[in-house]
Amino acid sequence: MESSLVLLLALAMAPFQLGSGQSLHVDPPDPVVAVAKDTSLRLNCSLPCDEGVAQVQWRGLDTHLGNVQNLPGSSILSIHGLLTDAGTRLCVGSCGGRSFQYSVQIVVYAFPDQLVVSWSGQDQEVSCTAHNIWPPDPDILSFTLLLGDQRLEGAQVLESEQEEETQEAEGTPLLRATQRWMLPALETPAPPALYCQVTMQLPNLVLTHKRGLPASGITLWVGSLVLGLLALAFLAYRLWKRCAPRVPPDSSSCTLL
Template sequence: CPGQSSDRLAVMPQEPLVQQGGSVQLNCSLACTGGTVQWRGLDASLGSVTSFPTHSILHISSAGVASEGTKTCQGTCQGQLYQRTVNLKVYALPDTLQLVTEPRALEPGQPGSLHCSALGVYPPTGLGITWYLGDQVLEEADFDLMEAEEMLFNAVSTLSVEGEEVEGGVEFRCEVKLSIGQETFTRVASVTVSTGGDTAQPVATTELPPEPTISTHDAPPRESLTETTLEPAAATEPHSTEHPAPQDLVTGSPTAHSATATSAATAPAEAPETAAGSTVGGTALGEEGAGTPEGTVPACNLQIWSLPAEGTRGRALSIECQAQCAGNVTIRWLQTPVALSQYRQEVGGGSSTLRLDHAEPQHQGYYQCVLLGHRSPAVSLRLVVLDDSSSTVPAVAAGTALSLLGLIVSAVVSQRLRKRSRYELR
């Protein structure tokens, strides 16, 4: 260790990003036999630490804005001290937007206004709202920010439209983007004016890129968006403890929410297909959650980890995603470095485990799982697969054994020669 650079101490992921209410694991490792590694200066309320001889894992669950900040890991190797820091970032963006029109039914040829709200946003920097008329950009709108609970913000933008812009079949669309570093998150809500003069119910579209490494990409074309149209008087009645659904066009109303209990998830553009690397996309998630009244699904805590914490090439490895909640639950893997068919999957007891008899470098990367039918956020794990540094031990041991055997044989032969020489001299 002496004389080596501090690169021996590594923290993964290097740019951690977690969604509000989600979970994240920070793995600090030191390539030094007999060394020590541990996280320092942590408030016990912000996370828990699991330490091993060569690495230490910081677990942060139910992340909030207070979880943000610099995390410090220190390691020692033969008397030398190493230190690494990472900056954990937290973001929040609602699954759906609220879109309200005034008057409640836009009439062709009559002026009106639209109000688009994103409730519970963080951080406010990097937030942008854009209005569209069909595929034409109307304006990148100003918006009002108001403080909300848990250090979050509510953003509201208003678009005023002239009578000549309100035509039958015209679609008005509100697009909210939140940019954090190289990552961009997008939410879309739209409303269409019918030819009969009644404004169609809004359409809410959600894009949920995987975390913590979500690719930056623009919103896909309108024809590629996964949509859920909220018809008047949705089939599912609101829960008895909720207020009756209003008749205005609010996508976040009880009626609207019961129709989209879990918003459809769109996989990122760069994610490989299931055959090359497992990714769940499209309407599967939306179908699982559809029709579940708000307030009837119990809260669940979803966790993900690997055993061991770091994979070793050629050795067994397992990645487990487990839900802590009552009742039967279904866990789905959203992202794996290679196709799910290359793992041995075990499901049961509220957990799903991916097992490998022999880990290889291609198994290194991000793993992400989600709980279907619940509002628990997806959780992610960054897994590292290292070369087996102990593979040289058998060869060294064999060489040492042969050397010792050679010394023993030499000693025996030498002793016999000395005895023979003494006998001949006599």
């Protein structure tokens, strides 16, 4: 039974291994390729053939013929970083009656360094927005609120959202993603700067941008605590003045005005 399963698996892999070691060679060789928006990439697919010249061609649902250059024994697919370039491409080849194929998934992404961080002193809320991003997959984008170089502990994660932002000429909009946090009570001494860090994780590629909270926001955050401490100190002083021993002592006069 086990030998039969091994034989079936070997036959399933036959299109990639038939022909005395012959197989399609794709450069770059990754099965998933991430391409930045508006940047170019060439995928070269070739097939060595001991029995003449191999026939090789890129195919795909949205592959434009003008983006494919077929040569003897190879085929070159040009990607121009358009959002419509995303999808699966298939390179097929034949040599001496044997067929081969290799699939590549193209992921087109946009992740410019366009972070906007704001702070609302009234409700102690920090908002971080990444503009003009793509693709629309919340699982590839993560937000982190940093205190110096470490994650800020105690911050309450609020709602997140993605919205359409820019209408592209090709008809596909880019997005903006926003994450909000409620700040915890500030401890003394005053902390280093607060940062929003946004990470996009793609196949074989991790990108990160970081932006600090405006200095005015940090000042107000620290200042709100200082004002609170001063208010407590003032009330304590007034209470002490009212309760200070007199001759004769009269504890009944210890009231706070």
